[in-house]
Amino acid sequence: LGFADADVVDSSNLHRQIMHNEARQGVSKVLSAKMTCQALNSNTRIRLHEEHFTEANGLDLVGEYDIVLDATDNVTARYLINDACVLRDKTLVFGAAVAWDGQVAVYHHRG
Known part of the structure; x- marks a missing residue:
């Protein structure tokens, strides 16, 4: 973890x-x-x-794990995390909360 x-x-x-x-x-x-x-x-x-997750370190960070959970509150970071997961063929679990509402999604980029 x-x-x-x-x-x-x-x-x-x-x-x-x-x-x-x-x-x-x-x-x-x-x-x-x-x-x-x-x-x-x-x-x-x-x-x-x-x-912080950046273009410079993103691919290395994602490469170390099987599944990536994005719980950031920054749109730029979310795009970087998604791009790194696509490039590294990793499953991305996305979670976000706004006020009293929330959402979760799982993206499998394999194949």
């Missing part, structure tokens, strides 16, 4: 990013996510990528 993000937990995130809590404000989001996952299962192997 891998997490990629260069941001830190902020109180403005807490209502929609349930991996984090008030005590983790100022902590890197990837470290906070790791802490939450390992509290559920301490045997989970987690790799942290404390960086």
